[in-house]
Amino acid sequence: MATQTRIEQESSSASASAGAGAKPGLRKPVFIKVDQLKPGTGGHTLTVKVLNFNTVLQKDRRSVSQHLRQTRIAECLIGDETGTIIFTARNDQVDLMKPGTTVILRNAKIDMFKGSMRLAVDKWGRVEVIEPAEFVVKEDNNLSLVEYELVNAAEE
Structure with missing residues (x-):
């Protein structure tokens, strides 16, 4: 009986210390x-x-080490059931963005181009092709067609 209590105490103290010293897990992504x-x-x-x-752009350029590197940029119209926006795909992302594909864009940001919004994923983000989704894209709400103007607030 005394042996069981000691084992139970050791296992409970081991799990308590593991919980206290454990690193926090990854945050769950919030899909918008x-x-x-x-x-x-x-x-x-x-x-x-x-x-x-x-x-939009496809050209070869020489890098520092004299190897040919190809720069590719494509604009893709992407959307979900709430609207559409233009996504600027760069280099390897261009190969993933085929019409009809469903993708997850992680760590995407909004860039402004000539007063309108463009969605982009830089080196810190990721583009993942997934299985086709079941939603119907709302094509009549294109956020890239809305023009924004930067104004300075009047100081009083």
């Missing part, structure tokens, strides 16, 4: 919808469908 995107924000996680794809 396209219509919740605002200018100048970042860190967004979205599940979207690719509607169309347009290559």
Whole structure:
């Protein structure tokens, strides 16, 4: 009987010390919808469908080590059931953004281009192709068509 109590005490103290010294786990991603995107924000996680794809730039350039590197930029219209926005895909992201594909954009940010919003994923984010989603894209609410103007607040 005394042996059981000692084992129980050791296991309970071991689990208590493991809980106290354990690192906190990863945060669960908060998925947002396209219509919740605002200018100048970042860190967004979205599940979207690719509607169309347009290559904007494709050129070869020499890097410091004289190897040819190809720079590719494409603008893709993406969306979910709340609206659409233009996504700027760079280099390897271009290969993933095929019309009809469903993707998860992690750590996406809003860039402003000529007064309108563009969604982008930089080196700290990730683009993942997933299985096709069941939602129907609302194509009549394109957030990239809204023009924003920077104004200075009047000081009083």
